[in-house]
Amino acid sequence: MESNVSRRTVLRAAALATAVPAVSAIATQATAAIPTSAAAVPARWAVQPFQLADVTLQQGVFAAKRALMLAYGRGYDVNRLLQVFRANAGLSTLGAVAPGGWEGLDGEANGNLRGHYTGHFLSMLSQAYGSTGEAVFADKIRTMIGALAEVRTALRKDPTGLAASGPFGSGVDNVRGSSQYIELPPAVLATARDLTVSVWVRPSHASAWARVFDFGDDTNRYLYLAARNASGVPRFAITDGGAGREQAIDGSAALPLNTWSHLAVTIAGTTGTLYVNGVVAGRNTSMTLNPAVLGTLRNHWLGRSLYPDPAFAGAFGETNLWSRALGADEIAKLQHESATGDLASYTFAETTGTFADRSGHAGPAKLRRTWGGPSHPGFLAAYPETQFIALESMTGSDYTKVWAPYYTAHKILRGLLDAHANTGDERALDLASGMGDWMYSRLSKLPKTTLQRMWGLFSSGEFGGIVEAICDLHAVTGAPEHLALARLFDLDRLIDSCAAGQDILTGLHANQHIPILTGLVRLHDETGETRYLDAARNFWGMVVPPRMYSIGGTSTGEFWKAPGLIAGTLTDVTAETCCAYNLLKLGRMLFCHEQDSRYMDYYERALYNQVLGSKQDKADAEKPLVTYFIGLTPGHVRDYTPKAGTTCCEGTGMESATKYQDTVYLKGADGNSLYVNLYSPSTLSWREKGITLTQRTAFPYEQRSTLTVRGKAAFTLRLRVPAWCTGGFEVLLNGQPVRQTAVPGTYFPLSRDWRDGDTVEVRTPFRLRVEKAADAQEIQSLFYGPVALVARDPRTTFLRFGLYRNAGLSGDLLPTLKTVAGKPLHFTLDGVELAPFFEGTEDPTHVYFQRAEPAIVFGALDSGVANPVKPGGTTLLDEIWAAAPFADKGALIRQVQAKTTAWRDAGLLGAEDARKVVTTARQASYAK
Known part of the structure; x- marks a missing residue:
C-alpha cells in the first residue's frame, strides 16, 4: 500500500517565496514558509474558500482570542498526547503523562475515547501552521506524525520487549495501556504437587485484580497471584470450582508503586505460603488443591487474567518456578541472589519478545497482546481494535464498554489530513490512507443491517464527521474503496427522513447527528446524488432557527427537544459547543452550494457569540480553556475546564480558534x-x-x-x-x-x-433589538447589531427588564440603556451591567431575561396607563412599536392612534386610557 500512496497523491504543498510575518503580538519566533495548497476544493461548489494562509487576521477580538490558543499550542508537550498511542503499541512513553479527562486510561468510561483529543490537537497545530507559518508548529506536527508512524509499525508486528533495569540487571516493562502479557510454555507446571513461583515485579499502577500470574483453563479452574485484591493487598488463590471455591492467601500490605518487590508462593502438602520481599505475608494450612490436582492447564500467563481484569502494568524481573516448596531461608536468599528454577527460569533480558528459559526444561516464553493484533496493517488507534470489534455485535448502547470508536477514528483521520494539507508531509497521507483501507476492510464485510444498527446506537455508534473526512481522503487518493467506505456510514433513517422533509430530530443526540450532514454534503460533491444534499438542506431548516438558542447554539443535555421549544429547555447544560462548531461547518458548506445569506447570518451569529464566548480570555499552559456546555439558566457561570479540558468541545474549540479567518x-x-x-x-x-x-x-466595536x-x-x-x-x-x-x-x-x-x-x-449601523423565545414571548435575548448582550448578575431567577420607555423613532431600544464610560459595548439597565457575550469571563450571566412593560411610557414620559395584554402575551406597546421605524413623530402618533382605537373597540382599553396614551405620545420627545 505504501508504495502506491505517493502516486495517488494529486495535491502537494508548495511554499511561499517569502516568509509571512507573525500575526500576533506573542508570535516572536521565526516563521517558516506557508503552503499555498491545503485541500481539495469540491468541483461542485459554486463558491470556494481561500486557504488559511491567504487571509491574515489583524488586531481585533479574533486575533486576541487566537493568540491565547497559539500560545497554548506552542508550549504544550505533544509527547503527552502521544502517550496513549505509544502505550497501546507497547512502546516507551518517554515518561510522558497523558492529559487526563477523556484523554487517558483513567478517564471517563475507562478511557474509551482516548486518541480523539490528539486528533483535534493535530488539526489545531496544522491550522496554526497554515495560518502563521511558524516553525514551532511544523516541528510539533512532524514529531506527532513520526510517532504515529512508529506506532502503526509497532502494531503491525508482534510485541517486542521494552527493557527495564531489574534487580539483577534486566527486566521487561509492560507499559500501562499496552495490553501486553507474557505467555509461558504449555507444560511449565509439569505434574508438580509441591510448587514455588518466584517473581520480581515493579507495578506502575494500583489496578485491582491485575495478575502477576494466572495459570488455568478458564474462570473455573486456575491458580493466580494478583498484585492487589479489592483491599489493595496481594492475593494468591487456587480453585477447581470458580471464585466461590477459591483456597486463598491474602497479603497484609500493598505493594509500593514504581518499586521492585519480590513475590513468592509456595505449596507444600496442605500448606500454602505467600512471601513479600522475603517475609511471610500470609499462610493457609488447609489447602487441598495443587497443580497436580488441577491437571494439565491450557494457559500460563504472567500479567494477564482469565477474568476480564486489567493487564498488569509494570515490569517483570527474574521469574523462577520450582517443583518443590522452597524454605523460608531459600526465599530470603532470592532477595539478593539470582537463581534458576528447575521447572522454568526467565531473566527477560531479551528485547525481541521471545525470552529464553535458563532451566532448559520449559522452553521460551513469548510476549503477547491480550487482543491479539490488528486485522489490517492500516489500523491506527490509541486502544485495541476490540472496541471496533465489540461494536459490531452490540444491540444497545453502553459507552462504558464501547465509546464511539469511529468518532475517535474520525478525529485522528481528520488530524492526519489537516497535517498533510498544511505541511505536505506524505507520511500523514500514508497513515490516513491506511486508516481508510483498514476501515473499509472491516466495514465492507458487514451486512447492511448490522451497519444500520451500529450507526443508530447512541454514543457507542457515534462516528462524528468521518464521512466528510473520508470524502476528503478520496479527493486526494482517488481510491474507489475510499468512496465506497464513505457510503458505508449512510444512516438511512436519518437521510431518508431529512431528504423527505420529515423532522425526526426530537430526542436525538444533537452532535452525533449534525456532522453526519456535513458528510452528506461531501458525499453529494463526490457522487452527485441529490438525496444527500436535499437531506442536509432540509436538516438545516429543522435546526436553524427552530432548535437554535439566540447565541447560535443548540441542544439541551446534548439532545434535541421539539422544534420551537426554547424557553422550556433552558438548563445548565444547553448549547454544547461542538454543536455550534459543526453547524458553522454545515452552513458554510451549504452556502458554497447555494449563496443564501441566511447561512452567513447564522455563521456571524454563532461565531461572534457562542464560539468567541466559549473561549476564556485567559492564558493557560495546560488547558485550552473552552466550554463544553454553555448554560443558559439565569446567573450561569461558564465552565472553561470541564473534565480536565480534554472533551470533544475543547477539541473543536482549539480548531475554531485557529481558523477564525476561514470564512x-x-x-x-x-x-x-x-x-x-x-x-x-x-x-x-x-x-x-x-x-x-x-x-x-x-x-464590532465600530459600525x-x-x-x-x-x-x-x-x-x-x-x-x-x-x-x-x-x-x-x-x-x-x-x-x-x-x-x-x-x-x-x-x-x-x-x-x-x-x-x-x-x-x-x-x-453597518447597529440597533438594539430583542429576540423572543418561540415558546414564551416574554423570555427574550438582547442584541446590539450582531452582538448578544448579556446581563452580569448573580441572581438565579429571570431579570425583569422594560425597554420601550425611551425607544427611538427608528425602533432602536438603545436610548433606554446607559453607556459605560471606557468600556465599549457595555451598558447598564436598571443598575445591571450588560456586556458582550463574546467576552470570556467567569461572571454570572443572563442570556435570557423576562420582558416586563407594565406601564405605557413614551420618551421616558409615563402615561399612567397600564400596558394591556392580549391572550398569548402581546401587549399594546408591542403592536405600536412593531411598525417601527417611523419616518417622523407624526407617523408614530398616527400608529398610536390607530392601535389605541382598535384596542378600545375590542374592549381591551378604556376610552379615557386611550386618550391618555395618545396625549402622552404627543407630548413625549424621541431619539432618532
Whole structure:
C-alpha cells in the first residue's frame, strides 16, 4: 500500500517565496514558509474558500482570542498526547503523562475515547501552521506524525520487549495501556504437587485484580497471584470450582508503586505460603488443591487474567518456578541472589519478545497482546481494535464498554489530513490512507443491517464527521474503496427522513447527528446524488432557527427537544459547543452550494457569540480553556475546564480558534466574485487575481469597515448586508455613496474593473433589538447589531427588564440603556451591567431575561396607563412599536392612534386610557 500512496497523491504543498510575518503580538519566533495548497476544493461548489494562509487576521477580538490558543499550542508537550498511542503499541512513553479527562486510561468510561483529543490537537497545530507559518508548529506536527508512524509499525508486528533495569540487571516493562502479557510454555507446571513461583515485579499502577500470574483453563479452574485484591493487598488463590471455591492467601500490605518487590508462593502438602520481599505475608494450612490436582492447564500467563481484569502494568524481573516448596531461608536468599528454577527460569533480558528459559526444561516464553493484533496493517488507534470489534455485535448502547470508536477514528483521520494539507508531509497521507483501507476492510464485510444498527446506537455508534473526512481522503487518493467506505456510514433513517422533509430530530443526540450532514454534503460533491444534499438542506431548516438558542447554539443535555421549544429547555447544560462548531461547518458548506445569506447570518451569529464566548480570555499552559456546555439558566457561570479540558468541545474549540479567518472571504468558482461575509480586520491575498484586499475595522466595536484594493482586476465584490442591519446599510466607493438598494439578508454587489488604491467603506449601523423565545414571548435575548448582550448578575431567577420607555423613532431600544464610560459595548439597565457575550469571563450571566412593560411610557414620559395584554402575551406597546421605524413623530402618533382605537373597540382599553396614551405620545420627545 505504501508504495502506491505517493502516486495517488494529486495535491502537494508548495511554499511561499517569502516568509509571512507573525500575526500576533506573542508570535516572536521565526516563521517558516506557508503552503499555498491545503485541500481539495469540491468541483461542485459554486463558491470556494481561500486557504488559511491567504487571509491574515489583524488586531481585533479574533486575533486576541487566537493568540491565547497559539500560545497554548506552542508550549504544550505533544509527547503527552502521544502517550496513549505509544502505550497501546507497547512502546516507551518517554515518561510522558497523558492529559487526563477523556484523554487517558483513567478517564471517563475507562478511557474509551482516548486518541480523539490528539486528533483535534493535530488539526489545531496544522491550522496554526497554515495560518502563521511558524516553525514551532511544523516541528510539533512532524514529531506527532513520526510517532504515529512508529506506532502503526509497532502494531503491525508482534510485541517486542521494552527493557527495564531489574534487580539483577534486566527486566521487561509492560507499559500501562499496552495490553501486553507474557505467555509461558504449555507444560511449565509439569505434574508438580509441591510448587514455588518466584517473581520480581515493579507495578506502575494500583489496578485491582491485575495478575502477576494466572495459570488455568478458564474462570473455573486456575491458580493466580494478583498484585492487589479489592483491599489493595496481594492475593494468591487456587480453585477447581470458580471464585466461590477459591483456597486463598491474602497479603497484609500493598505493594509500593514504581518499586521492585519480590513475590513468592509456595505449596507444600496442605500448606500454602505467600512471601513479600522475603517475609511471610500470609499462610493457609488447609489447602487441598495443587497443580497436580488441577491437571494439565491450557494457559500460563504472567500479567494477564482469565477474568476480564486489567493487564498488569509494570515490569517483570527474574521469574523462577520450582517443583518443590522452597524454605523460608531459600526465599530470603532470592532477595539478593539470582537463581534458576528447575521447572522454568526467565531473566527477560531479551528485547525481541521471545525470552529464553535458563532451566532448559520449559522452553521460551513469548510476549503477547491480550487482543491479539490488528486485522489490517492500516489500523491506527490509541486502544485495541476490540472496541471496533465489540461494536459490531452490540444491540444497545453502553459507552462504558464501547465509546464511539469511529468518532475517535474520525478525529485522528481528520488530524492526519489537516497535517498533510498544511505541511505536505506524505507520511500523514500514508497513515490516513491506511486508516481508510483498514476501515473499509472491516466495514465492507458487514451486512447492511448490522451497519444500520451500529450507526443508530447512541454514543457507542457515534462516528462524528468521518464521512466528510473520508470524502476528503478520496479527493486526494482517488481510491474507489475510499468512496465506497464513505457510503458505508449512510444512516438511512436519518437521510431518508431529512431528504423527505420529515423532522425526526426530537430526542436525538444533537452532535452525533449534525456532522453526519456535513458528510452528506461531501458525499453529494463526490457522487452527485441529490438525496444527500436535499437531506442536509432540509436538516438545516429543522435546526436553524427552530432548535437554535439566540447565541447560535443548540441542544439541551446534548439532545434535541421539539422544534420551537426554547424557553422550556433552558438548563445548565444547553448549547454544547461542538454543536455550534459543526453547524458553522454545515452552513458554510451549504452556502458554497447555494449563496443564501441566511447561512452567513447564522455563521456571524454563532461565531461572534457562542464560539468567541466559549473561549476564556485567559492564558493557560495546560488547558485550552473552552466550554463544553454553555448554560443558559439565569446567573450561569461558564465552565472553561470541564473534565480536565480534554472533551470533544475543547477539541473543536482549539480548531475554531485557529481558523477564525476561514470564512471572512469566499470566492466564486468562476473567479468573478469575491464574497465579504464578515466584517473583520484582515488582509486577503487573492493570488489568482493578483489582488490584495485589506479590511480595516474595529468591528464590532465600530459600525463600519473600510476595504482597500491593491492591484488591478475585474470582479464583483459582494458585501453581505446582515439581516439585523435594518438601520440603513451604506456603501461608499472611493468616498462617494453608491446609489443602490441594500436589502438586509442579501449581498450588495459592486461590479468594477478594480484599480490599485480603490476603497470601499461599508457602514453597518447597529440597533438594539430583542429576540423572543418561540415558546414564551416574554423570555427574550438582547442584541446590539450582531452582538448578544448579556446581563452580569448573580441572581438565579429571570431579570425583569422594560425597554420601550425611551425607544427611538427608528425602533432602536438603545436610548433606554446607559453607556459605560471606557468600556465599549457595555451598558447598564436598571443598575445591571450588560456586556458582550463574546467576552470570556467567569461572571454570572443572563442570556435570557423576562420582558416586563407594565406601564405605557413614551420618551421616558409615563402615561399612567397600564400596558394591556392580549391572550398569548402581546401587549399594546408591542403592536405600536412593531411598525417601527417611523419616518417622523407624526407617523408614530398616527400608529398610536390607530392601535389605541382598535384596542378600545375590542374592549381591551378604556376610552379615557386611550386618550391618555395618545396625549402622552404627543407630548413625549424621541431619539432618532
